[in-house]
Amino acid sequence: MTDATPPGAITWQVADVVAAWAESSTARTLRLHLPEPWTYLPGQHVDVRLTAPDGYQAQRSYSIGSSPADEGSIELTIQRLADGEVSPYLCDVLEVGDQIELRGPIGGYFVWRGERPVLLVGGGSGLVPLMSILRHLRRTAPDAPVRMIASVRTPGDLLYSGELGDDARLIYTRAGPPGWAEPPRRLRPEDIAAAAFDEGPAYVCGPTGFVDRAADLLLAAGYPADQILTERFGPT
């Protein structure tokens, strides 16, 4: 067991939705108050469980986007999948003052424990755990070198746009903002080359296809396999 895992079982609790806002045109952030608070590491996730009136339940995993330094609450950012079972409820139906069941913190592998320098490579909602790392690094190690590559479909899909920093490298896969110099494209070797450090870990998170591509490019750029930490969120 690692220090990322609390001793004993990871138990369910009922969290209060204390704030909620649009994080992009297709995603929403929920701030949740935990009656039984725990500490966590940037990169960890929670499991959310919904229960229908007839008792039917659905569970999904969501990464924590906030910094552990913000005690007393956590923030999740949920990308709306139009035909999804759980994400439309969290994005469109749940209201401030409602409650949801969750348990965590989960995962001891895709976590940041203060390593530096840090390369963050995110696609779509994969930016969520990377934002937790970035926020916590800015709070606890502001002089640590960090670079971010963010790949999104369109400007409207970019999460945390005001917070990423001017030097974040943005890639638009469907359409860029007006006046954007290059046509829509996928992640390329030169993106990795421009952001790579000579040492330290790379955290890669997003849809499976994006993570596979980014990890292969990082390997080709000389990152050792054990310095490429991956979190695959699912299809596309």
Next chain:
Amino acid sequence: MTPRLRSRHELRLPRILRQATPARGHGGPPPPGQYYESGFPTLTVGPTPKVETAAWNLRVDGLVEHAIEWDWNAFKALPRSTFEGDIHCVTKWSKLGTSFSGVSVDELLALAQPKPEAKYVLATSVGGYTTNLPLADLVDGKAWIADTHEDQPLPREHGGPARLLVPHLYFWKSAKWIAQLRLLAEDEWGFWERNGYHHRGDPWQEQRYTGD
């Protein structure tokens, strides 16, 4: 008290349950907290390794009478069998009616002959991934070294050329790019097990995380 959903939203039944009963698999509800997925998502630690059959070896060692190593050709010459049924990933998806074939772990152990004190197995993959299992979960027709999925060679992203297949446990136990099974007297925790996941991982008991 468990909060219930606002009535405006209906949790829909998993798509596949609304369809005709699938040809394979039990067709009932999935294990607790799981949903049926029609695709085959991948979950891998780090980049996906490239393993050529020419460089592939499988070793069974530790507390056995005969430590044995098979190369690809020797492995392919072993008696084969097929699994047809459901698989369950801890990230919440289950897949109904899959088909895998390969060599039953029973065949390997019949040759290697476990010593009486062997109670656990540490499975190791190319690239260093590990997972631990009770020996009892690998015997009596419950586990395979699978090199074929739906009658095709197992794709690289799903662990090809060959993976461990232990379908009655969460799928992280089914180590991809399998290289070694080491028989042990004491349980030695593998990669996810050291990182907060359950040491056994029975989906029907919802043994996802340490302490479940």
